[in-house]
Amino acid sequence: MIFIFGTRTTTGNPIQTGQTCPACGEEHSIMMVPEQRYFHLFWIPLFPTSKQFTPVCNLCGAMFTTQKVPVTDEVRKQYKTPKWTLLGPIVLGLLILAVIISVSVTSVSENSDLKAKVENPQEGDIYHVKYDVHQYSLMRVASFSPDSVYFHLSPGRIERKSDLDKMAEMDAFNTLELKGFSKDELKKNSIPEIEILRIRR
Numbered sequence: 331m332i333f334i335f336g337t338r339t340t341t342g343n344p345i346q347t348g349q350t351c352p353a354c355g356e357e358h359s360i361m362m363v364p365e366q367r368y369f370h371l372f373w374i375p376l377f378p379t380s381k382q383f384t385p386v387c388n389l390c391g392a393m394f395t396t397q398k399v400p401v402t403d404e405v406r407k408q409y410k411t412p413k414w415t416l417l418g419p420i421v422l423g424l425l426i427l428a429v430i431i432s433v434s435v436t437s438v439s440e441n442s443d444l445k446a447k448v449e450n451p452q453e454g455d456i457y458h459v460k461y462d463v464h465q466y467s468l469m470r471v472a473s474f475s476p477d478s479v480y481f482h483l484s485p486g487r488i489e490r491k492s493d494l495d496k497m498a499e500m501d502a503f504n505t506l507e508l509k510g511f512s513k514d515e516l517k518k519n520s521i522p523e524i525e526i527l528r529i530r531r
């Protein structure tokens with residue numbers, strides 16, 4: 331039978347306690363053997379659960395209950411929960427962190443890419459824009475001045491952002507009308523009712 335989750339036990343190094351063995355009477359012969367239980371999922375430790383100690387005499391080998399040989403606070407302090415019993419959450423946390431970092435790095439680079447393309451426009455640059463929910467369209471750079479960019483707009487609106495590339499291939503732009511925006515508002519992406527999603531060159 332395969333257990334995909336449950337608890338497992340790890341045994342730590344025995345701790346000398348200085349206690350006297352109730353069986354053979356030898357002084358300082360009791361060692362506490364620590365055990366840490368932890369919850370696992372597919373054998374990946376998720377979190378530690380209970381901790382227990384088994385008193386053993388290192389002379390006669392007798393084992394006792396902790397009712398018979400009590401565990402001292404000192405012993406409890408000496409045995410630290412192994413960090414690896416938290417491996418699952420640590421790995422998961424690192425994964426989440428990696429995803430967050432890669433997403434933010436991507437958005438930063440896309441943003442600076444957008445600014446660079448607005449600052450140095452090229453005739454034919456295609457702007458993917460969003461007008462409203464499920465209202466996507468294109469703008470194509472027709473000309474520019476030092477502080478403004480002029481566009482031919484596509485009269486069509488589509489519902490799916492992913493179809494914008496196909497729409498660009500159809501090359502349907504209204505070349506009779508020129509629409510101008512300042513580079514400033516383009517870079518800030520602050521044109522009313524138009525959000526720039528990306529610029530294709």
Ligand SMILES: [Zn+2]
Binds near residue numbers: 387388
């Ligand atoms: Zn003993």
